[in-house]
Amino acid sequence: MQSKYFDIYANWQADPDAFWRAAAEKLDWYKPFDTVFDADQGVYGRWFVGGETNTCFNCLDRHVHQGRGSETSLIFDSAMNGARARFTFEEAVSEVQAIAAVLRNHGVGKGDRVVIYMPMIPEAVFSMLACARLGAVHSVVFGGFAAHELATRIDDCGAKVVISASCGLEPGRVVPYKPLLDHAVDMAKTKPEICLILQRDELHAPLRYEHGDVDFRHAVEVEKVNGTVVDCVPVAATDPLYILYTSGTTGQPKGVVRDNGGHMVALHWTMENVYGVKPGDVFWAASDIGWVVGHSYIVYAPLLAGNATVLFEGKPVGTPDAGTFWRVISDYDVKVLFTAPTAFRAIRRDEPEGDLVRDYDLSGLQALFLAGERADPETLKWAERVLQVPVIDHWWQTETGWPMVANPFGLGLLPFKDGSTTQPMPGYAVEVLNDEGHPVPRGTLGNIVVKLPLPPGCLVSFWNADERFRQACLTEFPGYYKTADAGVMDEEGYISVMARTDDIINCAGHRLSTGAMEEVCAMHPDVAECAVIGVADPLKGQVPCGFVVLKNRVSRDEAAIEREVVDLVRSEIGPVAAFRTVMVVKRLPKTRSGKILRGTMQKIADGMPWTMPATIDDPAILDEISSILQQRGYARAPGGIKESA
Incomplete structure (x- = not known):
């Protein structure tokens, strides 16, 4: 198949507004946007100004209204305790409405912040969508995160509510969350009005009612029995959907802010064009909702596109063995898997010959995507040999929220080059500059930057820290977003990301x-x-x-x-x-x-x-x-x- 990539990229270059307008028209809006891009708003401009929408509606209700309510939206599989569950779009709406009703009963509304501190269970995903339904802003913190770090995030975003669970499950151990949360709340200057606590069977936590603890499951069941209806709240396209604090944060937290309109337009576009999946296909991002991959490709992008998304609680090895991924792919007929290279390095370490693949039917798998850590060619070649499908390394960041550079499976694959993440996606004008800000010759190592404006779906700023965002990302190379990654661009425009700029050795x-x-x-x-x-x-x-x-x-x-x-x-x-x-x-x-x-x-x-x-x-x-x-x-x-x- 001849790739459509170069034509699509040229279409974007010729008329970015028309390109993104066409992408936006595939989603539902309460009020059409006045302007596709307004360069005079925000730090570097804002997308779909004047428009009103709701991300939860586009993820769930839209599919129900289109007659697809009985199709699967979420597949839950826990390798830790054997739990499994499937939810249709209609069932997901019911779950989300009940949680939204509980939040609304406790005063949560448009613009309020809710911290979600949960393991990889369906209630975590539904809580994210419940916040989006109300127009509230969620901030997911990786379950089991240290109390001090959790406290800084509660303070920085000014959380009104925390949603948590009694524990998380790791291989060979149960991780109590409640003591960590209690300590965080005690340390935080901002005191949440309530903490919703989901009691898991593996560990029940004592609730501190005097501190506002509420039994999550009981409160939600009451709303289900009552049949409470919670309509989606229209929000501005430019209103924040979530705050995600980047990994490795020390001192003052750095919260990446994602908006509603641009976020849903960009992610919806990627599912068909980058990942090559159609509505109804099963898509699995083997990550965690505490990271950007989990936000974008466990929760929002697959549901926006009408896919069934897999939520997996487990590890690539040890739960119980290095065949866990193959078992999940086989059980649910996964079409596309997206995970980190480190997962495949772990599988390869335990099963160098990939013998366990023969125990499962992987005939439905069409592609493997890798991101999050540099994918060395040896791991790529091993995965290709074992899985017999295209293995696609692509590059993006927490700040961008979706791929900057990829080999677009949905548009027809381009020729592969070892060590390269291939070509920039529409929306990204990528260049390689020296430290003085001048372009380097093709094939020369330099600073990878993206010409402003950033496309829809990228961060709009840091939470309550516009100037910090400017200084960190936009000042060193005026007119560009600094990725802080180093790499090379070859004569054909292929990009190879070699290291973080602070990992370049001057010898x-x-x-x-x-x-x-x-x-x-x-x-x-x-x-x-x-x-x-x-x-x-x-x-x-x-x-x-x-x-x-x-x-x-x-x-x-x-x-x-x-x-x-x-x-x-x-x-x-x-x-x-x-x-x-x-x-x-x-x-x-x-x-x-x-x-x-x-x-x-x-x-x-x-x-x-x-x-x-x-x-x-x-x-x-x-x-x-x-x-x-x-x-x-x-x-x-x-x-x-x-x-x-």
Whole structure:
């Protein structure tokens, strides 16, 4: 099939307003917008000014009105306790209306903020949609997040209500949420008027009625029995839908604000054109609603497009084995899977040959999309071999909310290039600049930027912090949004994202990409995953240092493997890389969303002050890394100089 990409992108370039107007007309509006884009509003302009709509209506009620109410909207599967459930669009409306009624009874209305602190269960999704139904602004915080970080988010957004659960489920343990929430509320300057608590069977939490705790399930059941109807509240297209605090936040929180109109238009467009799914198809984003992928592609985009979306509580390995993903794909006839590369690296580590795939029927799977962490070509090739479907790396951020660069499956795939996320999507004029703001020659490493205005669906600002948004994202390269990612654009316009700009190593005057070195490390047949950081060197400024995790059942001498990885990098990249040090480690420190904490590892190696990241998946891993670095002569201060978070 000849790709339609270049024609579609050219159409957007020729008339952006007409392009986005046509996309917006596929959704329902209470009041048509006056202007597609108004450059005089907001920090860099606002989309669909004058229009009124409701995101929940477009996600659920619209499909019911179109006669599709009996079709599946949400599929819940817990690998933790075996729970399974399906909800039609009609049933989802009923669930959402009941929660919205409870919120409305407690004074929640348009513009009020609600923090959602829940595990991966249907009530979490329905609570998000209930806020959208009322015109309230939700802020989802990853379940089990530290009390201090939760408190800062409650304060920053001024939460009127918190919706939580008694516990979350992790492999081999139950994580009590209520003590964390209680501590957060005690610390917060802003005191929520009520906390709705969903009691899970695995752990019942004592409710503090004097602090406004309300039993979630009982309150919701009352509204269901009463048959309470809650109509969708019309909101301005420019009104906020949600605030999402970015991972790794320290000090003052940085809340990304997404609007209603632009958000739903952009996400709706992506489902057919980027991901290639039709209404009724099953789409699975194996992520968490605490992250932007969960917001965009577990909840909003699939429901806007009329897909059935999978909500999965579990892990890619260990729940119970490395075949969990294949089981879910088979059970629900998933057409497209979207997850982080780290999930596939974990599966590959446990099942290097992918033998468990043979136990399941994956004939319905059409494509795998990866994002969230650089996807090394070796992992991509492994996934292609095991799944026998296109494996598509694409690039976007919490700030953009949807893909900036991708290979659009729905428009017909473009030729693949190893290590490249392919071409910019309509709405994104991507350029690569040097530090002085001038374009670099094609094929040269530089700062990836996007020419303003940003398209619909991107952040409009930080919550109550317009100037901070300008300084962080728009000032360094005037007229552009700074992605803070580094990469190259080749002669055909293909973009390869190599590293965060602060992961670029300056070695004796040479700018070296950690991503390029990681690609080579991953080529070694015994390496499951890896990370490369730059450590301080008195002669060269910085030199690269590699960390590799070996595949299961590898029993060769680790020192020999380390030497082979060093030789491989020096052979592929050359002596200029000054790559001499590799360490075999059992695990790499990551955030819960799968991003490797390279910056923290670098601070430990250099003996610099560092804080335990709020989003870390397992704090013990950093202690292991610190110990190994000390043994190798790094981390001059024992255990690093750890500051309190």
